[in-house]
Amino acid sequence: MTEPKLRVGVYPGTFDPITLGHMDIIRRGAKLVDRLVIGVTNNPSKSPMFTVEERMEMVRRECTGIDSEIRVVAFNSLLMDFAEREGAGVIIRGLRAVADFEYEYQMAGMNQQLNSRIETVFLMADVSLQPIASRLVKEIALFGGDIRKFVTPTVSNEMVERVKIIGRKGS
Template identity: 80%
Template sequence: MTDTSAAAPRIGVYPGTFDPITLGHMDIIRRGAKLVDRLVIGVTTNPSKSPMFSLSERMAMVEREVAGIAGDIRVVQFDALLMNFAERERASVIVRGLRAVADFEYEYQMAGMNQKLNDRIETVFLMADVALQPIASKLVKEIAIFGGDIRKFVTPCVREEVVARVEVVGRRGS
């Protein structure tokens, strides 16, 4: 007897603020998209962070940057508990990128809490490419604010947007 039912697609969620999206994020997205049938990039707000870009600007930035990546990739905004968002998207996997030991400690704790909330959703950690490990959105913004060159950390389009935003903020502060 042949099973004619199709297996449910494996859906992964990669959450973040992406303020701005970096080459490190892009590396995790490319690699994560290979592990699942659909990768949902969840763009969220984080009350403990002061974003440089609005949620709609970050959504547009992420959508533009992932447009050329192979695979079924969706960009969705969310402002909810991650596990509730993952359930809503019918995800079975949370994709998280790791840069350093400090990331692991935080992510390990979060994965444990998330497992307590829903043990049907697994967390998968992807190590950032060695060349991209030091990149963090917060540091990219700080470098740009102080006039440093961020082209090694973001795509040319994102660089233009960050530099333009820093110039606007600088003019307001003068």
């Protein structure tokens, strides 16, 4: 009797910072696969607040306690090439709103053209978490706003410290 094939999923993102919305998708996505690979990358159109290494550590720490096999890996390549290298059969993407859907729909179509063996699965974020976007969390933090509703206490503290460093560099 042969071993059943391991179902591997990839959840890619910049996670700058990891939010409660990301954690919702991670928890739920991890239930759909045997191994969830969280791919941390840089988006050329975004200016990260944290380095890839810092974000990977943040994601690892925040995923502690999730009872699933989760790997956190940096990547700097086409998503479909990364997914292929990881042995993934599925890409997991979170949707918050209609605006997300348009972008994600286009991306899923392009990815299917690149590799039709890997499916894209969309998970709707929990209703209470749908407005959360890392970009907005960073903006709120940079202006001294309270971000504790959007990230864990540890991530909130890290962001407050990072904003202080950024403020010192800017003065």
